Amino acid sequence: MFGAIFCAIKFMMDVMVSSWIRELNGACRASQAVDLFPSICPEIIVRDARVEDCWEVADTHCSSFFPNYTFPIDLVLRIDRFIALLSGFSVPPGSRRTCLVAVTDASGTDNLYIGSKDFKIGIFDGKFNLSRESVAGILTVDTLADYLPRKGPLRQKRTGIAYISNVAVRNADRRKGIAKLLIAKAEARALSWGCRSIALHCDVNNAAATRLYKGQGFKVIKVPDNSRWPQPKIAPNLQFYFMMKLLNSKVNI
Numbered sequence: 001m002f003g004a005i006f007c008a009i010k011f012m013m014d015v016m017v018s019s020w021i022r023e024l025n026g027a028c029r030a031s032q033a034v035d036l037f038p039s040i041c042p043e044i045i046v047r048d049a050r051v052e053d054c055w056e057v058a059d060t061h062c063s064s065f066f067p068n069y070t071f072p073i074d075l076v077l078r079i080d081r082f083i084a085l086l087s088g089f090s091v092p093p094g095s096r097r098t099c100l101v102a103v104t105d106a107s108g109t110d111n112l113y114i115g116s117k118d119f120k121i122g123i124f125d126g127k128f129n130l131s132r133e134s135v136a137g138i139l140t141v142d143t144l145a146d147y148l149p150r151k152g153p154l155r156q157k158r159t160g161i162a163y164i165s166n167v168a169v170r171n172a173d174r175r176k177g178i179a180k181l182l183i184a185k186a187e188a189r190a191l192s193w194g195c196r197s198i199a200l201h202c203d204v205n206n207a208a209a210t211r212l213y214k215g216q217g218f219k220v221i222k223v224p225d226n227s228r229w230p231q232p233k234i235a236p237n238l239q240f241y242f243m244m245k246l247l248n249s250k251v252n253i
């Protein structure tokens with residue numbers, strides 16, 4: 001376990017260095033200076049997050065949801081998220097959860113993996129990949145049903161409905177269809193888990209996200225006043241749309 005965490009931290013440092021190089025590369029191009037690095041138009045691939053993605057997942061999350069924080073708070077937030085992701089929390093038997101990442105892949109798909117298939121660290125696959133990819137977008141999908149409105153008492157959770165959360169795309173990679181790709185993959189995953197529909201909450205003031213989900217076929221569902229759902233603790237005063245979409249196996253697979 002500690003060996004794995006050590007490896008993850010090493011990968012994190014690796015990823016930070018490569019992202020600095022990427023930023024330098026971008027800055028060179030932006031200033032029309034001599035382009036020392038070949039310009040790449042990498043393909044986007046959506047896959048399950050792996051341990052080596054952990055720092056970039058935390059960074060994508062914090063830069064998207066807390067864009068106005070500066071040093072040192074921004075670093076503390078990232079470290080906190082990084083540790084939370086790595087330590088994870090257990091998923092009850094029968095429930096599923098995965099973090100999907102959209103990565104720019106400059107190396108093709110012939111990657112070399114180290115680690116066994118079923119090895120998990122936190123929310124991540126415990127496999128290391130020796131290729132160089134960078135995370136452009138993230139999404140979590142689960143069947144925990146923690147945030148789904150209940151018909152009866154709070155402990156009586158709904159079943160057969162997958163739940164999407166933490167959708168975020170790095171600022172520089174927005175409006176390229178990455179969120180749409182992530183949602184399509186989440187829907188396919190939910191179907192493979194046997195779910196008949198998929199749901200999410202979206203801040204009513206988040207026009208971009210609301211348009212995204214409506215464009216992908218989600219409908220705003222009126223939650224009956226007497227139905228019970230646990231309001232996320234981090235945002236007690238926010239108003240949310242509860243949005244749902246029926247999954248169609250012919251379309252989604």
Ligand SMILES: CC(=O)SCCNC(=O)CCNC(=O)[C@H](O)C(C)(C)COP(=O)(O)OP(=O)(O)OC[C@H]1O[C@@H](n2cnc3c(N)ncnc32)[C@H](O)[C@@H]1OP(=O)(O)O
Pocket residue numbers: 064065137164165166167168169170173174175176177178179180181200201202203206207208209211212213215
């Ligand atoms: C369940 C949840 O997690 S809700 C939280 C959503 N996340 C956030 O708000 C974090 C900050 N925002 C982001 O990370 C991004 O802006 C996202 C996730 C909302 C959108 O990601 P993107 O990859 O840019 O979206 P994508 O390119 O797939 O756009 C799909 C559609 O969404 C809508 N959309 C996306 N961004 C915008 C925008 N800024 N303004 C208006 N509509 C937008 C459009 O309809 C767009 O389709 P179009 O480009 O054909 O017009």
